[in-house]
Amino acid sequence: MLYIDVGNTLRGGLRTGIQRVVRSLSRELAVNAPSKTRLIAFDVAAGRYFALGDPELIQSAGSLTDIGREARVYFDFADFAQGDIFFEPDSSWTEPLNRGALFRRLKAQGVIVVVLNHDAIPIILPEVCHPNTLVSFSETIADHLQYADYALATSAGVARDLGKVSERFLSRSMAMRVIKLGADFAPPGSADEGDLFAARFPELAPLRFLLSVGTIEPRKNHALLLQAFDRLAAKDAGLVIVGRKGWMADDTLAALTGHPDFGKRVFWLTALDDHALLSLYRHAYASVLPSQYEGYGLPVVEALSQGCVTVASDAGSLPEVAAGHAVFFRRGDDEALYAILDRLYGDRDYYARLKASARSFSPTPWREAGRTVAAALADIASGASHDFAAPLRQMVFLSVHAERLDLALQSARANLGFIDRIAVLTTPAAREAIAAVAAQHFPKALVLTDDVVAGEKLPADHQARNTWLRKRLYVQDAIEANFLAADEDSLALRPLTRAYYQTDDVHTAYSFQDDMGTWLAGSPTTTSFDRGMRNAWKLLAEAAYPVRAYASHMPQIVNKSLANEIFARFVISPDGPAYDEWSLYFNVAQQLHPRQFATKPYGALGWPMRPGDWLPEFEPMQPAFENYYPQNYESAERGMFVGLNPLGDLDAKASRSREAMAGARRAETKGGGPHSPGLLALILTPEALKFVGSGTILAGMRNVRRVLLVNGSSDVTLTTGRLDMFVTEPRGTPVTGESVRLGEVCWIPLLPPDKPGLYAIRFFAALDSGARLEARGLLTVVANGERQ
Amino acid sequence: MEAAKPSALYRLAKRLSLGRLARYFALWARYLLRRGQSALSTKLLREPPSGIDAQAAALAGADLASAKRMTVASWFPLDLANARLHRALLASVAGARADLKLTPEILDCFVSLKSADDLAACIEGMVEQGRSPQTVNTALYVLLLRRLPASSELAMIASRHPRHALIAIQSGDEYRKQGRRARVG
Numbered sequence: 001m002l003y004i005d006v007g008n009t010l011r012g013g014l015r016t017g018i019q020r021v022v023r024s025l026s027r028e029l030a031v032n033a034p035s036k037t038r039l040i041a042f043d044v045a046a047g048r049y050f051a052l053g054d055p056e057l058i059q060s061a062g063s064l065t066d067i068g069r070e071a072r073v074y075f076d077f078a079d080f081a082q083g084d085i086f087f088e089p090d091s092s093w094t095e096p097l098n099r100g101a102l103f104r105r106l107k108a109q110g111v112i113v114v115v116l117n118h119d120a121i122p123i124i125l126p127e128v129c130h131p132n133t134l135v136s137f138s139e140t141i142a143d144h145l146q147y148a149d150y151a152l153a154t155s156a157g158v159a160r161d162l163g164k165v166s167e168r169f170l171s172r173s174m175a176m177r178v179i180k181l182g183a184d185f186a187p188p189g190s191a192d193e194g195d196l197f198a199a200r201f202p203e204l205a206p207l208r209f210l211l212s213v214g215t216i217e218p219r220k221n222h223a224l225l226l227q228a229f230d231r232l233a234a235k236d237a238g239l240v241i242v243g244r245k246g247w248m249a250d251d252t253l254a255a256l257t258g259h260p261d262f263g264k265r266v267f268w269l270t271a272l273d274d275h276a277l278l279s280l281y282r283h284a285y286a287s288v289l290p291s292q293y294e295g296y297g298l299p300v301v302e303a304l305s306q307g308c309v310t311v312a313s314d315a316g317s318l319p320e321v322a323a324g325h326a327v328f329f330r331r332g333d334d335e336a337l338y339a340i341l342d343r344l345y346g347d348r349d350y351y352a353r354l355k356a357s358a359r360s361f362s363p364t365p366w367r368e369a370g371r372t373v374a375a376a377l378a379d380i381a382s383g384a385s386h387d388f389a390a391p392l393r394q395m396v397f398l399s400v401h402a403e404r405l406d407l408a409l410q411s412a413r414a415n416l417g418f419i420d421r422i423a424v425l426t427t428p429a430a431r432e433a434i435a436a437v438a439a440q441h442f443p444k445a446l447v448l449t450d451d452v453v454a455g456e457k458l459p460a461d462h463q464a465r466n467t468w469l470r471k472r473l474y475v476q477d478a479i480e481a482n483f484l485a486a487d488e489d490s491l492a493l494r495p496l497t498r499a500y501y502q503t504d505d506v507h508t509a510y511s512f513q514d515d516m517g518t519w520l521a522g523s524p525t526t527t528s529f530d531r532g533m534r535n536a537w538k539l540l541a542e543a544a545y546p547v548r549a550y551a552s553h554m555p556q557i558v559n560k561s562l563a564n565e566i567f568a569r570f571v572i573s574p575d576g577p578a579y580d581e582w583s584l585y586f587n588v589a590q591q592l593h594p595r596q597f598a599t600k601p602y603g604a605l606g607w608p609m610r611p612g613d614w615l616p617e618f619e620p621m622q623p624a625f626e627n628y629y630p631q632n633y634e635s636a637e638r639g640m641f642v643g644l645n646p647l648g649d650l651d652a653k654a655s656r657s658r659e660a661m662a663g664a665r666r667a668e669t670k671g672g673g674p675h676s677p678g679l680l681a682l683i684l685t686p687e688a689l690k691f692v693g694s695g696t697i698l699a700g701m702r703n704v705r706r707v708l709l710v711n712g713s714s715d716v717t718l719t720t721g722r723l724d725m726f727v728t729e730p731r732g733t734p735v736t737g738e739s740v741r742l743g744e745v746c747w748i749p750l751l752p753p754d755k756p757g758l759y760a761i762r763f764f765a766a767l768d769s770g771a772r773l774e775a776r777g778l779l780t781v782v783a784n785g786e787r788q
Numbered sequence: 789m790e791a792a793k794p795s796a797l798y799r800l801a802k803r804l805s806l807g808r809l810a811r812y813f814a815l816w817a818r819y820l821l822r823r824g825q826s827a828l829s830t831k832l833l834r835e836p837p838s839g840i841d842a843q844a845a846a847l848a849g850a851d852l853a854s855a856k857r858m859t860v861a862s863w864f865p866l867d868l869a870n871a872r873l874h875r876a877l878l879a880s881v882a883g884a885r886a887d888l889k890l891t892p893e894i895l896d897c898f899v900s901l902k903s904a905d906d907l908a909a910c911i912e913g914m915v916e917q918g919r920s921p922q923t924v925n926t927a928l929y930v931l932l933l934r935r936l937p938a939s940s941e942l943a944m945i946a947s948r949h950p951r952h953a954l955i956a957i958q959s960g961d962e963y964r965k966q967g968r969r970a971r972v973g
Contacts (some may be wrong), residue, residue: 096936096937122881123880125881125883126884126885127885133879134878134888135934138877138878141877142870142873142874143870144872145873146869169873169876169877169880223947515853517861518853518860519860520859520860534864538864538869542866542869542870640825668852677854679847679848679850681855681859683840683843683844685840690840690841690843692848708855708856708859710843710847710862711862712839712862724818724819724822726815726819726822734815738814746860760824764822764823764826
């Protein structure tokens with residue numbers, strides 16, 4: 001279902017500018033697909049949305065008060081469903097319903113939020129805006145930047161401006177599509193406009209008048225036009241300004257209404273209906289739009305569509321929308337404007353050429369504009385352009401170690417029969433060795449190097465570099481519509497068919513954790529991977545996307561065009577921040593195309609390398625891959641897979657992994673017998689520490705426990721410093737201890753004593769504020785009856 | 789390629805568990821140092837801050853996943869992002885429009901209000917911190933321009949007079965026109 005929020009247009013009751021666009025566009029969209037489109041408005045008093053019973057009301061009704069109870073179909077918020085589109089084409093910054101709260105709620109229900117941006121004027125030209133508009137628009141554009149899944153822009157210029165604003169303030173881009181607005185506003189029955197003009201505007205009949213349409217406000221720059229007009233020599237020149245009084249307009253209106261020829265040659269008209277406006281366009285000598293900025297410039301398109309000679313400033317999108325059919329002067333240049341106008345009145349050939357140019361302008365009918373926007377929205381909803389059904393047959397690697405790639409390719413050849421081609425991205429230094437290995441297993445392997453693919457200086461951070469490289473790699477022509485993205489240490493351990501990843505147009509992703517917000521990261525240091533996870537989590541959560549963890553260390557299916565769209569939006573600089581690109585891709589992709597994605601528990605052994613490094617929320621179900629760590633095969637490292645074949649022994653590896661994970665769980669989450677693991681946590685505030693400890697601890701250094709560090713202050717900077725933790729015997733002898741830098745880690749590893757008994761745990765904090773704090777508690781360490 | 793053999797000195801050190809001994813002595817030294825420093829300078833709070841007990845109770849009653857979520861969120865709060873973005877945009881606008889008199893202090897107040905769970909409590913806190921009424925009122929006005937107040941907040945808002953905030957005085961016409969004034973005052 002497509003929901004179009006037209007509430008603001010109906011609340012204001014206007015028919016000009018944005019409101020004209022909203023009325024025309026939404027009507028076309030509703031007519032285009034009546035059973036799948038609802039025009040909706042929020043009823044503040046009822047606290048609910050309602051749909052217009054008849055979509056034609058958007059044109060026929062003046063305002064909300066014209067829409068009676070019987071024409072309103074109220075519905076509940078819960079009726080917005082996953083995969084629906086909420087389209088906001090209106091000037092919603094004056095809507096009473098806060099957009100941030102609305103968008104968050106919609107996205108939590110799986111609704112795709114699409115906004116139509118008309119301009120970013122309050123941000124890029126604040127000096128011409130009303131104070132309240134500055135404040136309220138700032139919030140709405142913040143909500144658009146942060147939450148909108150897609151933005152439609154009324155011109156390429158608007159898209160450019162918004163892109164710049166987004167990159168400047170949010171360090172990311174928007175998924176933008178440029179649309180064309182319509183211009184055929186001629187109302188039915190306008191054939192008699194000749195009579196209408198004579199009847200309504202008899203005082204204009206003897207004049208060759210300039211027409212300027214737009215609200216009286218500083219941005220429209222009417223003062224400049226008035227100035228140029230006063231210098232014209234033509235005695236029959238007239239000036240008609242059509243538009244309501246806006247903001248900061250007193251000076252302009254004083255000059256206008258105080259003009260000596262006001263009411264004779266100079267006129268200010270307001271509240272005209274479409275018939276009258278059409279009539280003016282058709283009888284005007286020329287139309288002039290001297291604006292300081294326009295996101296679109298509807299009056300230019302409307303004037304040209306009526307064959308009216310059009311003069312406009314070169315500001316914003318005006319040259320773009322006029323498409324060479326108007327004449328332009330430099331923004332704010334009064335001499336240039338005067339010169340053009342003077343020539344218009346004095347040079348008949350010049351005027352005739354401009355007239356012919358205006359008459360050759362071919363406006364986009366609203367019907368066509370509606371169809372174009374409907375197609376864009378349908379594509380957003382269906383994802384048809386992404387070609388999810390293209391067969392999966394290519395595997396794409398990042399690799400610098402030829403011997404590891406060799407193992408991975410051997411395993412792919414043996415077990416991934418649906419893969420018949422590969423692409424490998426490597427460094428120039430490793431290229432030769434990588435190419436040799438790749439060609440050995442896939443004769444037509446494509447090997448690319450990062451200096452060619454990326455070009456720019458690559459980030460030093462491992463995660464940031466990989467994300468940036470994948471972004472650059474995935475846009476290459478050689479990458480197919482759907483492919484299997486892998487690392488060099490991904491070993492396939494059993495035969496799989498394409499259905500493991502792709503069934504028709506549905507892609508299966510593999511996740512190891514439901515909530516990235518529970519990722520504690522390493523201790524005593526956080527790794528590049530940890531930071532990538534955390535950054536991705538914050539980015540996704542703050543943009544109201546799901547936050548599952550997908551960096552499952554196994555190959556995953558990726559759709560090329562969707563990945564490119566997502567990375568273009570969120571990864572805009574090689575300098576970071578670093579993101580876990582797998583989670584970024586799949587969470588956004590699933591939100592946008594829920595029918596095209598399924599998620600299953602991951603199937604990689606060896607991840608985590610040592611069970612207990614972190615506890616996955618679920619075990620690898622039906623493992624099919626191994627994340628290859630050489631340490632896992634080394635006796636000195638007490639590796640989990642010592643004595644086993646890296647390319648085989650799936651059952652033995654699965655069995656050892658399960659056993660090791662069960663041991664880790666036994667220590668920390670699932671007790672038995674006298675052991676009942678509870679929570680260990682330390683709360684830090686600028687003034688105090690408090691230890692929260694419950695349950696028992698299994699004896700033995702391998703039964704590592706996490707002591708969670710909780711920041712009890714709303715200001716992180718108040719709780720930075722150093723923390724020491726000691727476990728002591730009852731008589732005070734320390735048996736183990738750790739030291740961490742506060743603010744960098746979320747937990748301290750506690751290696752339990754070997755002997756059962758009652759121990760004390762003591763914490764000493766030296767905060768950067770100078771405060772020294774202490775806390776203590778008791779630990780009951782019980783014997784470990786299980787084999788470790 | 790044959791791996792290099794460890795030196796005799798290394799083998800002796802390993803036999804004597806010198807590394808383990810060194811770590812043990814370091815543990816003792818660190819422990820004694822911290823205990824000594826603590827005895828000299830640690831603030832002993834007979835009554836720890838009240839919030840800490842509530843947090844401890846919440847943690848104690850939570851499952852591991854929830855406790856982990858609380859832990860991560862305590863260091864990496866999420867809810868300020870939108871408010872901070874709005875603040876950055878407002879600050880940019882305010883830089884070009886000095887007549888708005890949106891000072892950094894007002895914008896900081898605004899971010900606090902926007903991200904507050906309890907608006908009334910947040911304002912009380914600001915008043916206790918000595919923020920000027922003009923600052924608080926203008927920040928509140930900026931907030932209410934885009935957020936309808938809950939009915940429980942109306943009395944508090946009426947007592948703050950946000951409509952007399954500087955920015956409202958300059959621009960009340962459009963605000964009234966939008967038809968939301970009645971809900972506020």
